[in-house]
Amino acid sequence: MKNEPKIIFQDDDIVIVNKPPNYLSIPDRFTPSKPNLVSFLNKQFEKVYIVHRLDKETSGIICFALNEEAHRNLSLQFEKRTTEKIYLALVTGNIHNDEGIIDKPIAKHGVVAGKMIVASRGKPSVTHYRVVERFKNYSLLEMDIKTGRMHQIRVHLQSESYPLAVDSLYGGEDIFLLSKVKRQRYKSGKDAEERPLMERCTLHSFRLTLDHPRTNERTSFEAELPKDFNAVIKQLRKWGK
Numbered sequence: 051m052k053n054e055p056k057i058i059f060q061d062d063d064i065v066i067v068n069k070p071p072n073y074l075s076i077p078d079r080f081t082p083s084k085p086n087l088v089s090f091l092n093k094q095f096e097k098v099y100i101v102h103r104l105d106k107e108t109s110g111i112i113c114f115a116l117n118e119e120a121h122r123n124l125s126l127q128f129e130k131r132t133t134e135k136i137y138l139a140l141v142t143g144n145i146h147n148d149e150g151i152i153d154k155p156i157a158k159h160g161v162v163a164g165k166m167i168v169a170s171r172g173k174p175s176v177t178h179y180r181v182v183e184r185f186k187n188y189s190l191l192e193m194d195i196k197t198g199r200m201h202q203i204r205v206h207l208q209s210e211s212y213p214l215a216v217d218s219l220y221g222g223e224d225i226f227l228l229s230k231v232k233r234q235r236y237k238s239g240k241d242a243e244e245r246p247l248m249e250r251c252t253l254h255s256f257r258l259t260l261d262h263p264r265t266n267e268r269t270s271f272e273a274e275l276p277k278d279f280n281a282v283i284k285q286l287r288k289w290g291k
Contacts, residue, residue, distance in 0.1 A: 055090050058111075059271060063120040063264050065091060065098065068273040069112050071250050075103040087112065102128055102198065110137070110255030110273045115263070123263035128198065134259035137193040137203055138182070138275065140252035140282065141212040142222060145189050149180040152206040156199040165219060166201045168209045175199045177206045183283075185290040188215055190283065192256070203253060215252045215282075225249050226282055231290045247285065248278045 059066040067087060074086035091098040091114060098114040099121035115121035127133050157172030159165040176196040183190040193203050204220045207213055213221035225246035259270040
């Protein structure tokens with residue numbers, strides 16, 4: 051089925067899922083029937099325990115526990131920040147440094163519900179970044195979040211004037227169009243409306259590294275870029291260098 055989550059690892063303690071874009075991590079408070087990972091997994095397992103979350107638009111690796119002991123262990127790992135969470139982010143603009151650290155406190159927006167801002171009253175928030183690939187007007191970054199604040203990567207990137215290429219809430223575009231990359235080389239059919247290459251945040255949870263709750267073995271799980279994100283990168287490599 052299109053847009054179906056994919057289980058990439060499971061045992062008696064944990065299940066690792068590749069979450070598709072525009073798919074909820076947990077049930078919606080007002081409309082629980084909306085597709086979400088917890089409901090999807092509960093059809094296959096007796097019970098799943100929430101360890102962490104991804105935004106609806108963000109694709110990629112996410113972990114759930116399958117028993118209380120594993121849940122306690124994994125939750126403590128996330129709390130103590132011993133896990134490693136690596137994301138891929140496509141941003142607008144060319145960042146000057148090849149790598150760097152964004153260390154800025156994040157707080158809830160005082161007016162807009164569901165939005166976060168950099169503010170001195172906020173909680174400490176640290177994000178490491180590294181440039182993976184440069185394009186003419188965009189940069190593909192590897193983001194390593196050392197804290198787990200809501201919308202952390204999106205807020206930090208906006209604060210540095212390099213918002214996600216698609217992220218209207220934090221300064222990016224609403225959609226990603228091929229015409230913006232090809233410019234005058236772009237030709238569309240007469241009266242044809244251009245279809246976006248991507249219509250959600252250009253953010254992907256690429257790798258999660260943790261200690262297995264039973265064996266304590268350090269283990270990493272990765273998820274390739276989904277179809278929409280991959281299409282954007284391919285076009286940038288072809289036309290956006």
